[in-house]
Amino acid sequence: MGFTVHLPTLLLLSVAINVLIGGLLWAIFRLRARQHCFRLWALACVAFAAGSLLAGSRAFIDAPWVTVFLAHLFLGLSPLLVLAGLQRFYGHSARKTRRFRHGLNAVAVGYCLTLLFAFQGDPLNARFLTALLSAAIFSVAVYGLSKLDTTPSLPVGILKVLFTMHGVLMMSQVLVIGADWLGINQLHTGFGLRLILINHILLAMATALALPLLAFTQSEQRLRIMAERDGLTGLYNRRSLFREGIRAFDNALQTQSPMAVLMMDLDHFKQINDRWGHAAGDEALRFVARTLRKELRNDDIIGRIGGEEFTVVLRISAEDDVRIITRRLLDAIANNGREIQGLPLYLSASIGGVERANRHTTFADMMIEADAALYNAKNKGRNRAEFGNLTPETTVT
Numbered sequence: 016m017g018f019t020v021h022l023p024t025l026l027l028l029s030v031a032i033n034v035l036i037g038g039l040l041w042a043i044f045r046l047r048a049r050q051h052c053f054r055l056w057a058l059a060c061v062a063f064a065a066g067s068l069l070a071g072s073r074a075f076i077d078a079p080w081v082t083v084f085l086a087h088l089f090l091g092l093s094p095l096l097v098l099a100g101l102q103r104f105y106g107h108s109a110r111k112t113r114r115f116r117h118g119l120n121a122v123a124v125g126y127c128l129t130l131l132f133a134f135q136g137d138p139l140n141a142r143f144l145t146a147l148l149s150a151a152i153f154s155v156a157v158y159g160l161s162k163l164d165t166t167p168s169l170p171v172g173i174l175k176v177l178f179t180m181h182g183v184l185m186m187s188q189v190l191v192i193g194a195d196w197l198g199i200n201q202l203h204t205g206f207g208l209r210l211i212l213i214n215h216i217l218l219a220m221a222t223a224l225a226l227p228l229l230a231f232t233q234s235e236q237r238l239r240i241m242a243e244r245d246g247l248t249g250l251y252n253r254r255s256l257f258r259e260g261i262r263a264f265d266n267a268l269q270t271q272s273p274m275a276v277l278m279m280d281l282d283h284f285k286q287i288n289d290r291w292g293h294a295a296g297d298e299a300l301r302f303v304a305r306t307l308r309k310e311l312r313n314d315d316i317i318g319r320i321g322g323e324e325f326t327v328v329l330r331i332s333a334e335d336d337v338r339i340i341t342r343r344l345l346d347a348i349a350n351n352g353r354e355i356q357g358l359p360l361y362l363s364a365s366i367g368g369v370e371r372a373n374r375h376t377t378f379a380d381m382m383i384e385a386d387a388a389l390y391n392a393k394n395k396g397r398n399r400a401e402f403g404n405l406t407p408e409t410t411v412t
């Protein structure tokens with residue numbers, strides 16, 4: 016049983032879908048504080064739809080300037096606009112952006128001029144050029160995406176696959192036409208190109224759908240980060256620190272493994288704010304967050320649970336000595352926090368620590384004890400650590 020696709024139907028479907036997605040992207044552009052990548056992607060969809068429509072009307076209109084030249088102008092412009100949108104979306108530095116935009120403008124003008132001189136009414140010439148340009152653009156896009164160290168990774172992965180397929184398809188088109196010109200084509204050129212065109216239309220639709228997905232997953236992730244993280248330091252906020260702490264506690268309880276909680280409070284922080292201003296205080300808080308990240312392991316849970324109050328949940332092993340870790344933290348803060356951004360802040364902190372023991376039935380029990388130990392450390396003169404009850408019979412070994 017032969018498989019046939021009615022090309023005009025597919026073409027019309029692609030035009031309709033691209034116009035619809037273009038409209039959706041334009042609406043996102045209007046809604047999202049005029050984020051320009053969406054306008055560029057909307058225009059890319061419309062350019063693709065216009066190009067497809069003009070190219071498809073070749074059967075009815077005998078005007079190569081419209082059905083070949085103009086059609087391919089739109090079809091070539093479409094991937095350029097997608098690339099320009101991606102560049103805007105990931106927002107590089109102003110200088111890089113300017114250079115990139117000049118580069119894209121130069122490629123667009125070069126493409127128009129080459130098309131103008133080369134097409135000579137022959138659709139194959141125009142297809143060859145557009146395919147060559149598209150293959151190059153998709154390769155640049157894949158290269159750019161793979162250089163990005165960004166999340167969410169799923170839509171980026173989808174786009175990379177789609178762009179790679181686009182690139183390979185466009186290169187096949189170049190090769191099929193090239194082979195035909197050289198007279199070494201074993202395939203029926205019309206059939207080969209038709210197959211490529213069908214795949215290209217399907218891929219263009221998939222790409223148009225993947226672009227809003229990229230945007231929505233990114234904003235969803237931003238919202239999650241805003242809900243979970245402390246805006247000033249990027250550490251866990253109070254709520255997520257408790258959530259992660261409870262998870263770690265339950266896990267340690269189940270596996271009967273040790274863990275520790277450290278509650279840290281900066282000393283005389285009010286004086287720093289009063290003397291050097293709130294901005295210097297904020298900088299000091301960021302410095303403490305950086306220090307904690309640097310001194311602790313990646314799987315330790317670090318949060319800012321109040322103004323100048325931090326909490327760390329340590330997943331320790333039996334060999335780890337919490338006192339040594341705690342001393343290291345206090346020393347790092349006191350030694351490196353003498354001067355922050357040229358200001359003599361002389362930061363120091365106090366820590367209340369506790370190791371999980373059989374008397375703890377919940378994470379909150381550990382937090383209460385750590386808090387009491389912190390209170391103790393403050394009372395005993397600050398810049399020191401005090402620990403909860405660590406008697407051998409109650410401590411997990």
Ligand SMILES: Nc1nc2c(ncn2[C@@H]2O[C@H](COP(=O)(O)OP(=O)(O)OP(=O)(O)O)[C@@H](O)[C@H]2O)c(=O)[nH]1
Binds near residue numbers: 284
């Ligand atoms: N810059 C800055 N200051 C903050 C922030 N959150 C809380 N603070 C300040 O932190 C200070 C905390 O002061 P206190 O609770 O009196 O504690 P302290 O001065 O550190 O004294 P001790 O803890 O007893 O050593 C207050 O002045 C708050 O305004 C913040 O996000 N940024």
